[in-house]
Amino acid sequence: MSNYNTDSTEGLRNAIFDFIIVGGGTAGLVVANRLTERSDVRVLILEAGTNRLDDPRTQIPALGPTTYADQDFDWDLPTLPPEQLHDHCLFSTKGRTLGGSSVINQGLVVYPSQAGINTWEQLGNPGWAHGQDGPLQVSFANQYIPVHAACWQGFRELGYPASADPIQGIGVGSFLAAGAVDPATDTRSHAGAAYLSGPVQRRPNLRVVTGVHVDRLVLEQDRSTRTVRAMAVKVSHGKQTYHIRVNNEVILAAGAVQTPQLLELSGIGNGSLLRAHGINPTIEIPGVGENLQDHGIFSFGYEVADGVSSDEMAHDPNAAAAAMAAYQQDGSGPLAMVPYICANMPCVDLPRAERASLLRTIGESSGLGPKQAQVLQQLLEDPDEPTSQYTLLPFQLDPRQGVKSIKALMSPAHPGNFITLVSTLCYPLSRGSVHIRSANPRDHPALDHGILRHPVDLELHARHAMWMEKLAATPSMAAVLKENGVRLHSPEPLTDLEQAKKDGGVVDPRLRVYGTTNIGVVDTSIFPLVPRGNIQATVFAVAEKAADLIKEDFEGKPHGI
Numbered sequence: 001m002s003n004y005n006t007d008s009t010e011g012l013r014n015a016i017f018d019f020i021i022v023g024g025g026t027a028g029l030v031v032a033n034r035l036t037e038r039s040d041v042r043v044l045i046l047e048a049g050t051n052r053l054d055d056p057r058t059q060i061p062a063l064g065p066t067t068y069a070d071q072d073f074d075w076d077l078p079t080l081p082p083e084q085l086h087d088h089c090l091f092s093t094k095g096r097t098l099g100g101s102s103v104i105n106q107g108l109v110v111y112p113s114q115a116g117i118n119t120w121e122q123l124g125n126p127g128w129a130h131g132q133d134g135p136l137q138v139s140f141a142n143q144y145i146p147v148h149a150a151c152w153q154g155f156r157e158l159g160y161p162a163s164a165d166p167i168q169g170i171g172v173g174s175f176l177a178a179g180a181v182d183p184a185t186d187t188r189s190h191a192g193a194a195y196l197s198g199p200v201q202r203r204p205n206l207r208v209v210t211g212v213h214v215d216r217l218v219l220e221q222d223r224s225t226r227t228v229r230a231m232a233v234k235v236s237h238g239k240q241t242y243h244i245r246v247n248n249e250v251i252l253a254a255g256a257v258q259t260p261q262l263l264e265l266s267g268i269g270n271g272s273l274l275r276a277h278g279i280n281p282t283i284e285i286p287g288v289g290e291n292l293q294d295h296g297i298f299s300f301g302y303e304v305a306d307g308v309s310s311d312e313m314a315h316d317p318n319a320a321a322a323a324m325a326a327y328q329q330d331g332s333g334p335l336a337m338v339p340y341i342c343a344n345m346p347c348v349d350l351p352r353a354e355r356a357s358l359l360r361t362i363g364e365s366s367g368l369g370p371k372q373a374q375v376l377q378q379l380l381e382d383p384d385e386p387t388s389q390y391t392l393l394p395f396q397l398d399p400r401q402g403v404k405s406i407k408a409l410m411s412p413a414h415p416g417n418f419i420t421l422v423s424t425l426c427y428p429l430s431r432g433s434v435h436i437r438s439a440n441p442r443d444h445p446a447l448d449h450g451i452l453r454h455p456v457d458l459e460l461h462a463r464h465a466m467w468m469e470k471l472a473a474t475p476s477m478a479a480v481l482k483e484n485g486v487r488l489h490s491p492e493p494l495t496d497l498e499q500a501k502k503d504g505g506v507v508d509p510r511l512r513v514y515g516t517t518n519i520g521v522v523d524t525s526i527f528p529l530v531p532r533g534n535i536q537a538t539v540f541a542v543a544e545k546a547a548d549l550i551k552e553d554f555e556g557k558p559h560g561i
C-alpha cells in the first residue's frame, strides 16, 4: 500500500539491533529518526499495524475520521463499562498504522501550558519543563466560514477575547488552533510524514517492519546487581513467532494502553495481578497500568440556521465532490484543513467559596497520590490556568444513546447542517487503569478510563456544559444557529481519546523502567500529569527530549559511539 516497503520480515530471526522500538507511532518514529542520525546505530521499528503512508486518507487533512473503526488504521479498543456512567460503554480510538495516532487524529496542534508542564518537575522529574522546536509542519487554515467568526465573537461578548499567548502556554481566553498540515503540500504532517520522510526511509541503519505484533520482552535477571535486562523481543507475524535480539535497549512506544500491557505480559507489574494470570513477576512495580488519566469531553451540537454553511460535505454528495475537486485543484476547500476555534476557560461561574470547598475534596476521594493532589490543587487554584478547553467543531457529533464507536459518533444522523461545541477538562482528577485480562498478548486489556470518578470532575464538567450554553446564546452565535433547531448533546462525557499514565514509580526521569538497565518507555504512558488540551504537540516534544536522553546514555557507555 506504500512505495516504502515495510512488509518483509526476512532475516529478522537472526538479526541483532542496537535499539528495538516497539510501536512505530507518534513517539516511536521521533525516537527512531533521532537515533539513526548516527550512522553506526542500528535501529529496528516493530509496528503491529499497517503502512498506509501513501493512502489519501492519511494525507488529505480532513479525511482522518474516515479511518475510524477500520482495523487497517484503528485499534478501536473496547472499554470497561464504568458504574459511574450507568454502565454505558466508552470507546477508545487509537492509531494502528505507521505514524500511530498522529496519522488518524483531528490534527489540532495545541500547546500545553507552562504551569501544567512545569508540574512534571515537581512530581519528581528533574529537567522536564516547558520548551519547543522540531520538524513537524504546523500551519493555520484559511477556510473560515461564518460560524468561526461567530464563535470568536461570542467569546469576546462574554469577556474572553484572544488569550495572551497560547503557543507559550500562558493565560486564558479564546485562540485559533493551528493544524498539523504542511502548507507547502497541503497534506497532513503526521509522525510518518515529518519523521519518516524519504531521506530517513533510505537510512541503511533503520529498518521498519509493519504487521508484526510484539507479544512481550524476553528478560534476563542479573542476580548480582538485582537488575533486569531485555535480551530480545518476542514477536508474532501471522502464525510464526520468533525472538529478535537487542544489543543496547528496547524502547516501548506502543502508547498509553499497550505499553503497560506489554510490561505486564513481560512480567513487570503488580505481582499478584501477574500471578493471577499465570505470569511469573520478574520485577514487581505495582503502579504499572494504574493512574490512567483521560480528559473526558462533553459536547453540544447545534443545528445552524438555513443558509449558513458548516458540514454539508458530510451528508451531501455534491458538496463532497466539490470539496474533493477544490482540494485536487489547488489544495483549497474544506478538505484542506478543518479550522478550529478554541478557548482555554477558567470555571467562571464558580463562586470563590464554592470553589474553595470543592477543592478541599481533592485528596479525599480518589486514588491520587499526595504529590499529584498537591499539584492539581495548585493548578485549579491558579487564576491563569483554565479548567476546560472549548473547541468549536464545524461538523456534527451525535453522542446518542447506544453509540459504541467513534465512527458512529461522527456519522451524521441528522440531515441538517450542524456545529458542535465541545468542552474538555484540562486537568482531570479521576483516575482509571489498564491491565491485562490474560497472558494472551492478543487479548485486549481491561481498559477503565475512570471518567467522572472524582466529584470535582463531575462538578466542573456540569458547570462548563452550562457555560457552553451561554456561549451559544450570545448574539453572534445565536445569529448563525437555527432557532428551535435540532440539539444534540452528550448524555455523559465521552472520552477524548487521550490517556496518560503515571504511577509514581514505573520509569525514572531518564525514562528507564525501574529495576531494568535497558528498557525505556517513550509515549503518552509516561506523562506524570496529562497536559491541558490536545496532547500531540506534547508527545512530539517529549519524544524529542527522550531521544536526546537515550543518545546521551548510549554515548556515555564504554562501547558507545
Ligand SMILES: Cc1cc2nc3c(=O)[nH]c(=O)nc-3n(C[C@H](O)[C@H](O)[C@H](O)COP(=O)(O)OP(=O)(O)OC[C@H]3O[C@@H](n4cnc5c(N)ncnc54)[C@H](O)[C@@H]3O)c2cc1C
Binding pocket: 022, 023, 024, 025, 026, 027, 028, 046, 047, 048, 049, 093, 094, 095, 096, 097, 098, 099, 100, 101, 102, 104, 105, 106, 107, 108, 109, 110, 212, 213, 214, 215, 253, 254, 255, 256, 258, 262, 497, 498, 499, 522, 523, 524, 525, 534, 535, 536, 537, 539
Ligand atoms: C481519533 C484521535 C483524535 C485525536 N485528535 C488529536 C488532535 O486533534 N490533536 C492532538 O493534539 N492530539 C490528538 N489526538 C491524540 C494524539 O494523536 C495521541 O495522543 C498521540 O498521537 C499518541 O502518541 P503515542 O506515541 O503515545 O501513541 P501512538 O501514536 O498511538 O503509537 C503507538 C503505536 O504502537 C503500535 N503498537 C501498539 N501495540 C503494539 C504491539 N504490541 N506491537 C507492535 N506495535 C504496537 C500502534 O499500532 C501504534 O502505531 C487524537 C487521538 C486520536 C486517537
